[in-house]
Amino acid sequence: MIDFLNQFFNSPVMQDALPPALLIAFITASMSIMVVAHRLSFLTVGVSHASLAGLGLAVALSLPLLPTAAATAIAIALLLAVLPNRQGINEDAGTGMLFAGSMALGVVLISSTSRNEVDLFGLLFGNILTVSPDDMQWIMGGSILVVFSIILWAKSWWxxxxxxxxxxxxxxxxSRLRLILHGMIGLTVVMCVKLAGIVLTTGxxxxxxxxxxxxxxxxxxxWWLSLSFSLVGTLGGLMWSYQYDWPSGAAIILMLCVLFTISWAASWLKQQYQKSR
Amino acid sequence: MSTPIISLSHVRFGPAKKPILDNLSLEVPAGHFMGIIGPNGAGKSTLLTIIAGLTKPDAGHIDLFGRCLNSKTRISLQENIGYLHQKHANQPDIPMRVYDVVTMGLTSFNQPLWHGLFADKQAEKEAIHHALTLVEMDSHIHTDFRNLSGGQQQRVRLARALVRQPKLLLLDEPSAALDSPRQEKLYKLLRKLCDENNMTVLMVEHDVAAITSYVDSVACLNKQMHHHAKKGETIPDEVWREMYGEHVNIVAHDASCIGCMPSPQNHSQEQHSQKQHNHEHHHD
Structure with a gap:
């Protein structure tokens, strides 16, 4: 076990992957309590899939990937905050439409460029092992924004x-704070896409x-609990990924699912115990 | 004369041809306890949301505490308002203790996180305890809000509205989830807050008979203000008919209450049993 941990923490791949992965774990844990409290999990599905349109645009127009994807995701998230209110469409249906529409746009744009440019598997399922220094800068910048917004508005959002x-x-x-919340969720989603990919970001x-x-x-x-679960899940997932050569994003999500099951079972047992007393 | 707490002049809400509220003017002084009654869809809740600064009227002017209510002044005026709405059907499933729910009512709550480091925790704690004591929920201070009954949740929400010690309290059917002894206690508490703290209370209720011995006046609302009965005055039968329709059956009440005494000629015409303690408005 100790040997394994030694190997894990000393491997050059993990030394590159751990800082961004743990940073993203910290940011997502903080935002996730807002996502769950505001019931916005479908929004995160919508925005993460919509970022494919941004990536498509970036590839088609040869723009930098992450910034373009971030701008698109934030724009879509804001659109979803504004559109349903004004036109009497509920948020659910609005998300469904924009999600499918922008995903379709992304698919068309990406398929019309040469295949070699885009690591489609990496986009869909994430790959933290390929974070470039440029990406890391973007993730840092985004994280600072998200943390700052949480410090300012967490209580109001709550x-x-x-x-x-x-x-x-x-x-x-x-109205203003709701827009900012949607924008920050959009930004967080884009940062996650690097780690977990479009499909698994919601997790x-x-x-x-x-x-x-x-x-x-x-x-x-x-917040403390969510942070602990997120860090343990990310570390555990990366260890699985390292040990069995699994895709990192999927391994992290699987580890979080295992933690959820344990947490749920433990709370059920606690309830039963309290009832029996 | 001191500035009125609420001053509405010619307020309209909704399209000019088919308004929800029309040509509404009203002045409420400090320390006044007003009940608002009217049939379903009369615009009672809308009126409260307009005064609370949640809905913009389409015409007219509103002054609160002597200052004009508009998008610029809304947030600072709201610091002195406690508001309890009635749309509690889909409250989200957030783990929160009663204490935290009431904390959200403090004006200092919506501040950046660093504010918490410098806040006077003891004063906040006392304010929260005091508000919960008023509604007799202080023994549940650490209970999970989701585990409370509907009536208990309603009382905690009221404590949340009271904790900032508002000058103006707007209540939309506060008694909806309460049993009748609790309702009486609530009205008594509101009366006391008006008398002792000079708080102004505007309360929408359906049951005029229940509130009548506590309030200072009753406003009859159906799109327009049909009548405004002060303590000791009656609400004429025509007003009831105008508000609820022709087929309303007016039942005489205990003679001591406002607004419920039948006028003398109706008294002889409509041979109803006296002392019966409820209204029968058969409206649709």
């Missing part, structure tokens, strides 16, 4: 998730908070 009407009546600029943004939900009793409580 209040809005609990009761939107009362939040507005107690003097919160709810990173839902599972940590879902694990914590059984045990948390307040916002800070949930």
């Amino acid at each position: 209040s809005m998730a609990f009761d939107m009407i009362t939040a507005k009546a107690s003097g919160i600029a709810t 990173l943004l839902v599972l940590p908070a879902a694990c914590a939900w059984f045990w948390g009793r307040s916002m800070f409580n949930l």
Whole structure:
């Protein structure tokens, strides 16, 4: 075991992969409690798939990949915050439409360029092992923005998730903060796509908070728990990935699913125990 | 005369041809407890959302605490308003203790996280305890909000509205989830807050008979203000008919309450049993 850990932490691949992976784990854990509290998990599915359109655009117009994808994802997330309110379409249906539409655009754009340019498997399922220094800079910049927004608005967002009407009546600029929340979720999603890929990103943004939900009793409580689950899941997943040569994103999501099952079973057992007393 | 807490002049909401509220003017002084009654769809809740700054009226002017309510002043005016709405059907499933729910009502809550490092925790704690004591929920302070009954949740929400010690309290059917002893306690508490803290309360209720011995006045609303009865005045039968329709069956009430005494000629015409303690509005 000790040998394995030694090998794991000393391998050059992991030394490159661990910093961005842990940074993303920290950011996603923090945002995931907002995603779950605001019931925005479908938004993260929508935005992550929509980022394919951004990647398609970047490939077609030879723009830098991550920035273009980030801009597209944020634009789509903001559109989803504005569109349903104005036109009387519910958020669910709006997400479904934009999600399919932008994914279709992405597929068309990518298929019309030469195949060699795009690592499609990496895009769909993620590959943290190929983070370039440029990507790392983008992830750092994005993380700083997300952390800053959490420090400023976490409490207001929490209040809005609990009761939107009362939040507005107690003097919160709810429309503006909702837009910012959507934008920050968009940004987080793009950073995750590098780690977990388009298809698995939602897992990173839902599972940590879902694990914590059984045990948390307040916002800070949930945040600590979510952070612990996320870091353990990411580390454990990368170890699996290293040991068995599994794709890193999938291994992390699987580890988080295992943690969720344990957390759920433990809370069920606790309930049974309390009932029997 | 001191500035009124609420001053509405010619407020309209909805299209000019088919307004939801029309030509509404109203002044409410400090320390006044007003009940608002009216049939379903009369615009009672809309009126509260307009005063709370949640909905913009299509015409007219609103002053709160002597300051004009508009998009620029909304947030600072709202610091002095406590508001309890009635759309609690789909509350999300967030783990929160009663204490945290009430904390969200403090005006200092919506601040950046670093604010928490410098805040006066003891004062906040006392304010929260006090608000929960008022609604008799202090023994549940560490309970998970989701595990409370509907009535208990309603009382915690009321504590959340009260914790900032608002000058103006807007309540939309606050008694909906409460049993009748609890309702009485609630009205008594509101009366006390008006008398002792000079708080102004505007409360939408359906049951005029239940509130009448506590409030200072009753406003009858159906698109327009049909009548505004002060303590000791009656609401004429025509007003009831105008509000609820021709087929309303007016039942006489305990003579001591506002708005419920039948006027003398109706009293003889409609041979109803006296002292019966509820209204029968057969509206659709």
